[in-house]
Structure formats: structure tokens, C-alpha cells
Amino acid sequence: MRTQVAIVGGGPAGLLLAQLLHTQGIETIVLERYERDEVLSRARAAVLERGLVDLLHEAGASTSLDENGLVHEGIRLSGNGQDFRIDLKALTGGAVTIYGQENITADLYAARDALGLTTLHGCSGMKPRDIDSDQPFLTFLHGGKMNRLDCDFIAGCDGVHGPCRKEVPDDAAQVVEQTFPFGWLGVKSDAAPVVDELLYAGSDRGFALCSLKDAARGRYYLQVPLSDAPEDWEDDDIWEELARRLPQDVADALPGGGLSGRYIAPLRSFVSNPMQWGRMFLCGDAAHIVPPTGAKGLNTAASDVQYLYHALTGYYRKGDEAGLAAYSNTALARIWKTQRFSWSMTKLLHRFPDQSVFDLQMQRAELAYLAGSEAAQTVLAENYVGLPY
Structure with a gap:
């Protein structure tokens, strides 16, 4: 088999990149470790920046999003005696859209299927090879036999545990990581x-x-110790704890009843540098992870896709390699800004086990300043709706 761009990972980042490249006449084959049903079962909330919404329109995968996405022009913050709304629209002219990640993935699969493009599921043992040459290829087990996929470039959209990042030489990779003491x-x-x-x-x-x-339908989250397990929390316990932490008007409106989809996600910051090696490029969780507090995980993957999409288009249309050469530095410059925002939101709103009285007072002062400062609210709003690419 041969293609121009081999994409490892059939999640939203890999599928979005493939769809965008197709609009420019660039051939792709997507390889995914899991079967489609399992990929689509990964239900996660998604707050979409305007940039990601625009990319989905450009990719021709926005019909359901336009019909079912919920456009939000503000968010509400409360705590330490403060309770206020950040008016995203008034402060930035922008908004965000609520639309589940599993829905995005399903829409992108439907668009790819409609075009008859190749997506191979159940690929195991995937390994990028000769990535520092001008003839990279992938080997993988599929359909009961070992296969080889030759290509011009490899895009690693395969998550933090995927095979692509492992191919960056240890002595060339710098990994910066912080694990938060709660989930x-x-x-x-x-x-x-x-x-x-x-x-x-x-x-x-x-x-x-x-x-x-x-x-x-509603979705709810609680900060819990990493020692907790999902099954430790009964439905009534979750509702009661939510009521203790929420403003009174919201606590009084909690419906109670059965809950589903119970899981605990550790909070973690992670950045790998570089995001490219030879003719292999990393996107999304393969290169970086942010805490969910700032709603930046999928959006940061989308910014990677946007940079790589335009770099590859420049190469195939004009023979221009400048975008490819600059990809890692360009993507990382924005990634660190989103890391800063996610870190600041996490520190503003969570309780840390080792917080001193001074730390708590600073947290209160920061929230009070944010409540009373239009300038501070504008900074938060600009980051929340999405920094420019």
C-alpha cells in the first residue's frame, strides 16, 4: 500500500486532519488500533473554540454540529463569596459551542465514508520506520497478516500511549510534566x-x-482524591456533594436520580518537545495533555491539525517546506499558552492538599479581582473562546 500522508489514530484529530487534507486533493490512509464502535464509545464533553468549529466547516463535517451544537456566549464562576458571569460575547465578540467529542468523531467518520476514503480499524503492532529518511513507512498487523504502508509523511494522532512519539530518539526528546494531586x-x-x-x-x-x-441532559464533575475509585461514589453521595459545593440556587435545582458514565480522570499537564522528527509529525495527545479545567484538550489538538494541514498543503501545492520545518515551534508556542491558561484555571478553583493560609488568601484575592475587573475578565474570555492560530 502507498499513500501521501499516513495518519496513525482514528480519533477526532486524525480524522479531522485526513478530511482537511482531502479537500486539498492530498491522499491519506487512517490506521486505528481499535474497532470503530470502541472509538465512538469514548464519550467526552467538548467545549469547542471558534477555530475548531471553523475547521469542521472547512472539512465538510459540520451539518449535525450546526443543528445540535449549543452556542454559549458566557460562563459562570463562583466561590469564596464571589458569583459572577463572564460575558464571552461582549468581551471578545466570540462564543464557544458545546458538542460532544463522540459526535464530532461520528460526523468525521460519516464524511470520510461518504467519500469512500480508506480507514483501517483493528491495526495492531503499528510501527513507524525510516522516519528520518525521505521514504518513511509503517508496518502493522491487520486482517491476520503483516502489512506495509509507504508514504511521504506520517502524522501521529495516536494519543499519549501510541507508537509514534516513542520513535523520537530519547536523547532528542524533552518531556515536561506535572501531575496534580486530584482527579x-x-x-x-x-x-x-x-x-x-x-x-x-x-x-x-x-x-x-x-x-x-x-x-x-446534564453532565457534572467533582474534584476527588486520586485514591478514590468511581464505584466508591453512590448516586446520592454525588448529588449531596455537588449541593455542598455549588451556589444555592443551583444546588436547590439539582434533580437527583440515576447517574451514568461514571469515571475519574486524573489531572495532568504534559508537553513533549519536539513535535516532529524527520518526516513524522505529532498532533494532540501524542504530544501534549492539559487539565480539563480550561476546556483546551481537543481544541489544542485542533490547532496542531490546523498548522500541519496548512504546512502539508504548502508542500504539495508549492513545494514549500517552510511550514513543515516550523511546525513544532509554531504549535508549541500556542500549546504553552493553553497550558498556562489551564494551569491558571486549575489553581484558581481547586483545593490543593498542601495549600497554606497564604495560598488560600491569594486564591480568594484572585477570584475577587477577576469578579471586579473587566480587563481580567477579558483576558480569561480571550483564552476561553480560543487564541488565534
Whole structure:
């Protein structure tokens, strides 16, 4: 087999890159370790920046998004005696869209299928080879036999545990990482959401978030110790703890009842540099992870896709290699800004085990300043709706 760009990873980043490249007449084959049903079962909330929404339009995969996405022009913050709204639209002229990550993935698969493009599922033992040459290729097991895929370039959109990043030489890779001492317990409710916009709440008991799976169902998160397991939390315990951490008007509106989709996600910051080696380029979680507090995970992957898409288009249309050469530095410059924002939101709203009285006072002062300063709210809003590419 041969293609121009081999894409490892059939999640939203890999599929979006493939679809965008197709619009420019660039051939791709997508290789995915898991079967499609398993990929689509990865249900995660998604707050989409304007840039990602624009990319989905450009990729021809926005019909369902336009019909079902929830456009939010603000967010609410509470804690330490403060309770206020950040008006994203008034402060920046922009907004965000709530649309589940699994829906994005399904839309991109449907668009790819409609074009008859090649996506291979159930690929195991994938290994990029000769990536520092002008003839890279991949070997992988599929259909009961070993296969070889020759290509011009490899895009590693295969997550933090995928095979691509492992091919960057150890003595060339710098990994910067911070693990936070808590996680988020996430659950879904079939009852109507209790908020119209996302509510980020800090309290002496820890962080809580009220979100929306869609217009008819709510999604909720609690800061919990990493020693907890999802099964440690009964439905009633989750509702009671949410009520303790949320503003009274929201606490009084909590519906109770059954909860599903229970999981605990550790909070982690991670950046790998460089994001390219030879003719292999890393996108998304393969190169970086942010805490979910700033809603930047999928959006940061989308910015990588945007840079790589334009770099590859420049190469194939004009023979211009400048975008490819600059890809890592260009992507990392924006990534570190999103890391800063996610880190600042996490520190603002969570309780840390080793916080001193001074730390707590600084946290209170920061939230109070944010509540009363349009300039500070503008900075937060600009980052939340998405920095320019």
C-alpha cells in the first residue's frame, strides 16, 4: 500500500486532519488500533473554540454540529463569596459551542465514508520506520497478516500511549510534566441540565462543574482524591456533594436520580518537545495533555491539525517546506499558552492538599479581582473562546 500522508489514530484529530487534507486533493490512509464502535464509545464533553468549529466547516463535517451544537456566549464562576458571569460575547465578540467529542468523531467518520476514503480499524503492532529518511513507512498487523504502508509523511494522532512519539530518539526528546494531586469524577444525568451555561465552582470542599451533555441532559464533575475509585461514589453521595459545593440556587435545582458514565480522570499537564522528527509529525495527545479545567484538550489538538494541514498543503501545492520545518515551534508556542491558561484555571478553583493560609488568601484575592475587573475578565474570555492560530 502507498499513500501521501499516513495518519496513525482514528480519533477526532486524525480524522479531522485526513478530511482537511482531502479537500486539498492530498491522499491519506487512517490506521486505528481499535474497532470503530470502541472509538465512538469514548464519550467526552467538548467545549469547542471558534477555530475548531471553523475547521469542521472547512472539512465538510459540520451539518449535525450546526443543528445540535449549543452556542454559549458566557460562563459562570463562583466561590469564596464571589458569583459572577463572564460575558464571552461582549468581551471578545466570540462564543464557544458545546458538542460532544463522540459526535464530532461520528460526523468525521460519516464524511470520510461518504467519500469512500480508506480507514483501517483493528491495526495492531503499528510501527513507524525510516522516519528520518525521505521514504518513511509503517508496518502493522491487520486482517491476520503483516502489512506495509509507504508514504511521504506520517502524522501521529495516536494519543499519549501510541507508537509514534516513542520513535523520537530519547536523547532528542524533552518531556515536561506535572501531575496534580486530584482527579475529576465525571457523571451524566438523563435529567435536564440545571444550568444554561457552564458553571465553574470553587469551594472549601473542592471544585465542582455543572455542564451539559446536550440540551436535554446534564453532565457534572467533582474534584476527588486520586485514591478514590468511581464505584466508591453512590448516586446520592454525588448529588449531596455537588449541593455542598455549588451556589444555592443551583444546588436547590439539582434533580437527583440515576447517574451514568461514571469515571475519574486524573489531572495532568504534559508537553513533549519536539513535535516532529524527520518526516513524522505529532498532533494532540501524542504530544501534549492539559487539565480539563480550561476546556483546551481537543481544541489544542485542533490547532496542531490546523498548522500541519496548512504546512502539508504548502508542500504539495508549492513545494514549500517552510511550514513543515516550523511546525513544532509554531504549535508549541500556542500549546504553552493553553497550558498556562489551564494551569491558571486549575489553581484558581481547586483545593490543593498542601495549600497554606497564604495560598488560600491569594486564591480568594484572585477570584475577587477577576469578579471586579473587566480587563481580567477579558483576558480569561480571550483564552476561553480560543487564541488565534
